[in-house]
Amino acid sequence: MDHAYQERDVYVAIVDPTRRKLLRLLADSDELPLYELTPHFEMGRTAVSKHLAILKEADLVTNRKIGRETRYRLNAAPLKEVKDWLSFYEEFWNERASLLKKILEE
Incomplete structure (x- = not known):
């Protein structure tokens, strides 16, 4: 099956400690942009963004665009x-x- 979007298993999404930390950060805030999430990790914005994409595929994170900025919110x-x-x-x-x-x- 070739899907442009494939829902990711929630267990696969939360197995990684970085993604669990992202979920915790988002749980403690209403919503956060990528530039506020990135300083909490020893990796660049691109890597954090990839983790957020996996969480989004599992429907654990939603996002919305405000101008050029993307803000992320937890969907628990x-x-x-x-x-x-x-x-x-x-x-x-x-x-x-x-x-x-x-x-x-x-």
Whole structure:
């Protein structure tokens, strides 16, 4: 399949620490332009822009143009899939910890 735009898996998008940091920075602000995001990383604007593009493909980031400037905003909705997946394992480990505690008390 040759698509000009292909949606990226949210898990693939968040696996990279740079992209997780970008998400955190955007979560702490309403929206930010690239020039305000770049100083937080030891890489150039082009590399940060590529990370933002991956986040956008996963629908984790939206952007809008204001003149020549592009401003980025977090879209946290796709992270609910990750939260739901992790919550299963949280319950799993809580049950195991409770069972271990019960065994140790006996």
